[in-house]
Amino acid sequence: MSSSSANRDHTYCRKEKSLSLLCTNFLKHCDRDGVETIGLDEAAAKLGVERRRIYDIVNVLESVGVLSKKAKNQYSWKGFEGIPKALEELQGKALRETCGHSAVNSYDCTKGLDDDGNAEDENLLVPSRGELRRECSNLSSDLNGDSLSCSHSSKVKADNRKEKSLGLLTQNFVKLFLTANVDTVTLDEAARLLLGDSNGSSMLTNNSAAKVRRLYDIANVLTSLNLIEKTQQIETRRPAFRWLGYNGKPDNAATFSTRAPNDQSKKRVFGSDVTNLDLVKRRPICTMDEKPIRVQMKSKDPSAQKQSNQMQQQQPSSKGYDFGPFRPVLQDREKAMKSTQNCKAMASSHRPQYRNQALSELFAHYSEAWKSWYMEVTQVNNLKPERKAIH
DNA sequence: CGCTCCCGCCATTAC
DNA sequence: GTAATGGCGGGAGCG
Structure with a gap:
């Protein structure tokens, strides 16, 4: 079907084919009157x-x-209003993971904490050490061509596959912004982070180079959602992506608008304006009129919780999030908030001095995991770390 | 020339 | 078995 490529006429323009444009159109297509379910075929057509x-x-x-x-070929449209909730959950999860990894078995800890009852999905988004280890064995069998022959290899393989999925990568990417106080990040930085590449080299490995491609895809659709925007790092002039956060329906998809066009706070930044890391050089660029606000999810010291309760010094809206016109129903919100709150408490008791170390913590976690992973691979199986290093 | 990222092959997974 | 999904990377467009 679709001989579209055959008759690519002279007017072919790459931009018209871009994922972000496509996504914008897709959103337009979905965000209408009585649309509840979306058929993939239908949409594609x-x-x-x-x-x-x-x-x-x-x-x-x-x-x-x-x-x-919803089902095969069927998705149900939750709308842009679904975003804040999802972000909260993501954030909560991320926090749990961070606090969990200091405990012996982070996995259970994470599970046990799931208090908002939602059968919300599944997977740890940031791979725990155990998971990395599992992946490692999988990886090695990949490389060895089955020398390992594990009984549950299919399960492991599935995990591995899932771990590389666009969806998961998206969530991890978003979590970078939500939890690490990162405001602006370049894609290769993100790739390195999400990959757990701990080597200091400035070179992208094959693997992360591949991941960058995926990140471009992700960034493009997040861009058309207006969750992030493309900008530039100030010193390096390198292109980067900057977190805008949820601000209601993206303009471009507006069919009806509840949203005041003046939108005083176009940019909403997660975390404060504090520059918290030196590993990643980041710098918000362009418009300076932004209002730095929102979730203060890291408690830096014992009194932090108290402080987080009164964080409205930063913004008027009561709960920390500033959702714009599309806010979730109250109960949901409260529930979500509560769970986030719990996490906050947990997090602060586990590691009292978060704040600006957040990202390095994350780094530490990754590199630690990566290291043990690496060692296991190299010693136990004496393989090379690179996935496709062989020809 | 390097950054972007479209495109579609083909492995996996679902049915 | 077929169909649905989606990882993946070659290589083309573009600044």
């Missing part, structure tokens, strides 16, 4: 693209709560 592209879009949209899979 309507937008004139092959299904494959729809999968890309749908996966990242699902990760931020705009859609959810």
